[in-house]
Amino acid sequence: MMTGALVAVALPSFIASLVEFVEMLTIVLAVGATRGWRSALAGTAAGIVLLALLVAAFGPALAYAPLDALKIVLGALLVFFGLRWLRKAALRYAGVIPMGDEAGRFARTASQLSGGATPASLDGAGALTAFNGVVLEGLEIVFIVIAVGASSRNLAVAAIGAGIAGLIIVALALVLHKPLARVPANALKFVVGLMLSSLGTLWLGEGLGVAWPGDDLSAFGIGAAYLAASAIGIGLCRKRSSSHAGSVSA
Template sequence: MTGVLFVLITTFLASAVEAIEMVTIVLGVGATRGWRATLVGAVAGFAVLAVVVVVAGIALSQVPIGPLRLIVGALLLVFGLQWFRKGVMRVAARGLAGIGMHPEDEPPEWDGVGFDWTAFVLAFKAVVLEGLEVAFIVVSFGANAGQMGVAVVGGVSAVVIIGGVGVVLQRLVTRIPRSLLQLVVGILLTTFGTFWSLEGLGIEWPGGDASILGLLVLYLATAGTYITIERRRALGFSPGV
């Protein structure tokens, strides 16, 4: 059984990636369109996510542990490999660039009266779309490890901490290297996805949970290799040189 610390750290890191982007968008909308409608939209989005976590958690709790690990492991592999690939490409191309909102993505300023539904929709959409991945990670790790409470704490802590830092130090949040975070989380999700998928198929890992560290090292080495290849390719070197 995956330890409490593993579940807490993994859900926190994975949730932090989406929380950074979520907070960046909400702060951008609030600064340009006004805070009342933006905050209402964000709160409404979090309410939807809370329902999703509760419903999904109850549903997954009814699935036997074997099939559950296979299902969750496969889903983690799908998400993890996507983040792994994007993280490798972005780190290779842009290094540790931050995630500040691009000028063309910023909403126009609003100086009207009444309730700003545009700000509401933008904030609601940002929270729901980015938060759905947080909810998926929380439910997956929590249900599979039998530590739903710990997973919820990890996910909520990430959102609260990133949100608090974002309110106080908005520029700092936009400079956080999302490319590196995305790569780290991609490696973690791929590692656990591989481990749980094969466990769900009835395969016994040598060393039990200690095999997770071996998989982690393997995927770290793989990421480093591909980043080096992509950087050399960007500089005009052929793979064989």
């Protein structure tokens, strides 16, 4: 039971962080390649310090909040957050919006920063771009770590899950020196969306005093229901888009 709880906390935190670290890394690599590694690393370090301060400020403080209230607030926020990821991933699978493209993101950021590169010295625009990228992508990691960790009273485990993901991505970046275009980001986002929506619904329900059959195990049932709801949504979108294409061509 204890191991299961740890997995339920560490796994969503790990997978979600993996996806966000890939996006963060793409921006940092683009800055490093165009404006020099000193600027990229300075912006990254400043961003990481700010994110760590946010976790240190809000994480331990939440340990003193009443658990039921915490489960309602953070559970609801996890539901909002998870359903947003799930909806976006479903629309990508249905072919409504394009799949995430790390190589394209790298090219866009690099072209925005190209010109007047000064690789040897610290470049303000480059450092700021890296800082923004790290903070904006990192905010999602911070939220997941705090929400999943605080709701289950396992902040350290959630933080370790995110930390391992960060180490893996940094190690891959050091070896590859290019954006990680082959990571199945949409599939991972779909899985994380399912996990966070299920855990959020479970904790929100507990906070509201509902009776889940099977207690914590009902998270699997809730996840299956969300999976079915997404599959129905994707199926309906595909059906309508094929009938729409048919009526346009006719």
